Amino acid sequence: MGRVVLVTGVSRDLGRRFARQLAESPGVDRVIGVDVTPPRGDMGKVSFVRADIRNPVIAKVIVREHVDTVVHMSVIASTGGPGGRAALKELNVIGTMQLLAACQQAPDLEHLVIKSSTAVYGASHRDPAMFTEGMNATRTPTSGYSKQVAEVEGYVRGFARRRPDVRVTTLRMASIVGPVITTPMTTYFKLPVIPTVIGFNPRMQFLHEHDALGSLEHATLNDVPGTFNIAGDGIIMMSQAVRRIGRPGLPMPAFAVSTIGSTMRQARMADFSREQVAYLTYGRGVDTTLMRTRFGYEPRFTTAEAFADFGASITPGVIGVDRVRHAEEIIAGALGGSRG
Amino acid sequence: MADADIIPIGTRGRPGRGSGSQKPSASARNLAGAAKKSTPRKPAKSAEPEPAKKTAEKTAGKPVDERVEPTGPEIPEAASETASGAPAVEIPVAAQAKPAESHAEQFVHAAAEVASHAAARTSRLLRAPTRTDHRHPTAGIPAIDWLAAFTSASKEIFGENWEPRLAEFLAFLRRRVTGDYVVDEYGLDREIAHHFMLAALRPIAEKWFRVEERGIENIPTDGGALVVSNHSGTVPVDGLMTALSIHDKTGRYLRPLGADLVFKLPIVSELARKGGATLACSEDAERMLAGGELVGVWPEGFKGIGKPYSERYKLQRFGRGGFVSSAMRAGVPIIPTSVVGAEEIYPLVGNIPSLARLLGVPYIPITPLFPWLGPLGLFPLPSKWLIEFGEPIRTDDYDEGSADDPMLVFNVTDQVRETIQQTLYSLLMQRKSVFS
Structure with missing residues (x-):
C-alpha cells in the first residue's frame, strides 16, 4: 500500500503544483489537497477537500483518510489577496496550531513536512554572514512574518517532542523566485522602479521554484528528519539583482521604503512589510552544507541562475542587457572607427 | 584660359546683399541691434506631430492606426519651424483625407510636403536675425573633431595600446551596469576592491604615510591564517593599510572582521562588505578561516582606536580572546602584527562622551585639527608608518577541545599581546621621528 499525503495550502500556486507533482510520483497512493478556497488551476489526480485547517474538521479528514504524511505549506508571507496582517497571522500561527493538534490525534501519521522560511533568522546588522541551522535570530523578531515563522517552528518542535514516532522535517526556504510563482520578492522585483535602502547593499539568496518543489518532494519521500536550510548556491547583492533585470533602482531612506511599501500594499501592487525592509537593508545568507550532506538534495539552480530565470520571464527594464551591449558596441565602434 | 570656369563674384544677387532688394543686409541688421524674435524653435518642434495627427484622426473618423505614428517624425524639420505660422496647411489636408488607413498615411506625407513648402515661404519672409548663440564656440565644432578629441583623450589615458584597453574598459563598464560580476558569500567584490579601493589607497600608503x-614572509601564501594587530588612529586607517600591504606583497586579500557598528552605518556597511569585511563574531571568523581565508582582527576594538593620544602605543585589553578560540578551532596560525604610525595621524586629544552616547557611537573625536578646521581637519597627519608581521604562532598542535579551555586561551591571548607590544617598542626605537 502506498502513501497517503495531505497537502495544505493548495489554493496557492506552489501548493497546487506540489500536490500535482507528488500525485504523479510512484510511491504515493493518494494526495489530498486541503484549503479554504478551491485551487484555480488543474489539480490532476489530487483530490481536493475544502476545509479550514483552523477547524477540527481537518482532524476527521486525517483520521478517516488514513493520512500518513502531512505536508504543511500554509505558512505564507502574504495572502496575495484580501485580508490584512491579522488574518495572515491567524492563518499561519493558529492554523499550524490546529493542524498540529489534529496531527497529534492521528494514529496513522508517520511523517510531517513543514515548509518554513529563512525569515526565521530575521535580518539585522549583527547577523553572521551565513546562518547555519543551529543558529537563532540575532534579535528575536517581535512582529510580522519572522515572528510567525518562529512561532510555527516552535509549535512544530513541541509536536516533535510529543510524537517522537513521527518524522518531522522542517525546510527553511530562501526567497522563492521563478517564472511562474508570485511571492513578495517577485512582486518587488517586478516594480518598474525598485526602491532600495540608501547606503545598504544587502546580500540575498534565492531558491528556484523548481528546487522548492523538488526539495519538498525529497523531504516527503525520503527519511530525512531535521531542520534544513534550502537555498541556491552563492549570493547576489541587491545592486546586482536590480541591474541584472535592467530596472532602475531608487535609493531612499529605510523609513521611506516602508512607507512606500505600505502604500503599495493598499494599492495591491506590492507588499513589503517592516521585516522585509530589514531584509532589504541588511540581507541574509544561509549555509546549505546540511542540505547537501544530511538532507541529500542538490538544487538545480544556483541563486544567480534562479534569479536569471526569473528575470528572463519578466519584461526587461529600461537598462536591459541588450541595450547596454548595444551602447557599448556603438561607443567602441565610434571611437575605433574614427582612428586614421 | 578659354574654358576656365566661371567664378561667381559677389552674392549672386541674393536679396539683402545690396542687390536692391527691400531687405537690409545681415550686417546691417546686426548693427540695428536686437530685432524682434522669430517663433521659438523648441516648443514648435515638440508640438509639431500633434496637429498633423489630430487632423488625421478627425478626418479618418476613427482612432488612428498605430502605423501612422512613426510617420510623425519623418516630417521635415522645416515644417516644424512654421507649424504654427502656417495655419492654412491644415485645411487642404483635411479636404484631401480619406477614411482608409493607407490614405491616412499618404496624407500625412502630403501634409508634410505642404508644410515644408509653407515653411520655405515663411522662412524667406521671417528670417531669423543672427543671434549670439550662433557664435557659440561649440556650435562650430563638427562631430568628427569631437571624435578625434575623444580618441586622443583615450590615447592619453590608456597609453599607446589604447584600443584593446578601451574595449576592456567598456566591457568592464558593461559588466558593472548589467550586474554581471561575482561576489563571494560575504560580499567581497574583487573587481571593485582591486581596481578602486586598493588603487585609491595605494598613493596614500606610498606617498603620504x-x-x-x-x-x-610570515604571511602564508595559502591556507587560512589570522592576522592580529594593534588598533589605533581614531579612524581605522591601519586596517586598510595592513590590507593593502598584504595584498601588494603577497597578492592575498585580508578579510577584516569589523564591529557591528560598521554594518549598521549606511555606505560604510556597503563598502565594508564589498571590501571583503564581515562581522567580528566567532561564526564568521571560523567560517572564513576554515575556508582558507586570511582573516584580520583588531582585538582592541574601539578601545584601541578611540584611546587618547597620551596613551599611544599602549595596548588595550584584548577582548575576551575569542579570536584565539576561533584560530584554535580552525587550527590556523596567528600572525601578530604591529603597526607604528597610525597613532599620530589623528591625535585624539578630546572626546565628547555625552554626545557620543546620544548618537550611539563609541566616541566623538577631537583632534588638534578636527572639528576646528571642518573638513580640512579630516586630513591625516603624514606620519611615517612601519608594519611588522611577526612570526606565526601555531595553534594546530593543541588538543581537541583546548579552544574551550579558558586558561589556555588567556595564555595564548597574552602571548600574542606581549609579542605585539614588544614589537611596537622596538619599531618605535627604529623610527627616527614621527614624520620621517
Missing part, C-alpha cells in the same frame, strides 16, 4: 613592511 610611506608605509614600510617587515616580515611579510
